[in-house]
Amino acid sequence: xxxxxxxxxxxxxxxxxxxxxxxxxxxxxxxxxxxxxxxxxxxxxxxxxxxxxxxxxxxxxxxxxxxxxxxxxxxxxxxxxxxxxxxxxxxxxxxxxxxxxxxxxxxxxxxxxxxxxxxxxxxxxxxxxxxxxxxxxxxxxxxxxxxxxxxxxxxxxxxxxxxxxxxxxxxxxxxxxxxxxxxxxxxxxxxxxxxxxxxxxxxxxxxxxxxxxxxxxxxxxxxxxxxxxxxxxxxxxxxxxxxxxxxxxxxxxxxxxxxxxxxxxxxxxxxxxxxxxxxxxxxxxxxxxxxxxxxxxxxxxxxxxxxxxxxx
Numbered sequence: 001x002x003x004x005x006x007x008x009x010x011x012x013x014x015x016x017x018x019x020x021x022x023x024x025x026x027x028x029x030x031x032x033x034x035x036x037x038x039x040x041x042x043x044x045x046x047x048x049x050x051x052x053x054x055x056x057x058x059x060x061x062x063x064x065x066x067x068x069x070x071x072x073x074x075x076x077x078x079x080x081x082x083x084x085x086x087x088x089x090x091x092x093x094x095x096x097x098x099x100x101x102x103x104x105x106x107x108x109x110x111x112x113x114x115x116x117x118x119x120x121x122x123x124x125x126x127x128x129x130x131x132x133x134x135x136x137x138x139x140x141x142x143x144x145x146x147x148x149x150x151x152x153x154x155x156x157x158x159x160x161x162x163x164x165x166x167x168x169x170x171x172x173x174x175x176x177x178x179x180x181x182x183x184x185x186x187x188x189x190x191x192x193x194x195x196x197x198x199x200x201x202x203x204x205x206x207x208x209x210x211x212x213x214x215x216x217x218x219x220x221x222x223x224x225x226x227x228x229x230x231x232x233x234x235x236x237x238x239x240x241x242x243x244x245x246x247x248x249x250x251x252x253x254x255x256x257x258x259x260x261x262x263x264x265x266x267x268x269x270x271x272x273x274x275x276x277x278x279x280x281x282x283x284x285x286x287x288x289x290x291x292x293x294x295x296x297x298x299x300x301x302x303x304x305x306x307x308x309x310x311x312x
Contacts, residue, residue: 005133013043013075019082020089021229026081028147029123036140049089054230056188061139081122083280085109105280120164123147141174158266158284193231200235211246213239218253236261258290258298
């Protein structure tokens, strides 16, 4: 494993990036590293290209410090939780990058790459990486733990194993307030998120003998509900909860393109389907996008490909 402290000490400044359309994993991982390096008196900034950040994460230490522009011109870039450089929304191809991730489809785009596809979250990777060489504080670990439980949906995803529980147990020993994390992630919902969930559920249809569920959220329903992207995250899991369903698909019409988020049961590698269409993700949680507004045609193509690949 890399000597991470020596690498970071080789740079005067550090810029920590979380991916476009941020979720709890990317924000929690980025803020964990930010709080750690800030305590080390490092010149550090934490950045996300989106201005609309998940409000339920505003309890995390230094959430308010997240910028929407990279100000340092000569910093080490630390990327959190994305498989490709394009997912950060900045022109950083010529920068030195420390790539921290857990996606199977990661393109190893960094000068330094720490990618563990078997990890349940990027924060699990970061926690193990930094714990060996730095003193971690409760603020740092609170961020990492939030990211861990967010991406594992409180230890219910198919990639949860003994190591995940061991890491969670280690995190808890730092004295983090797990009830505060649970409250903010599970009980703080916006009205718009309830409205868009209702719309998505009303659109639910089954295909291929009930083994594939499809829900649709179009631009009109997003606009009328006032929903943001973060309000839509997690809706796809309602489809996979159905008894007969092996693959759940959520189709989102966003800003002139179609985005598909998918879940599958433990035996089906849905990332192989996502990669066919230029996307990626995890074995049981993946996605991709089409530059089109034709939802019906998109669904026809995807369902046909599911049959051709004999995924079911």
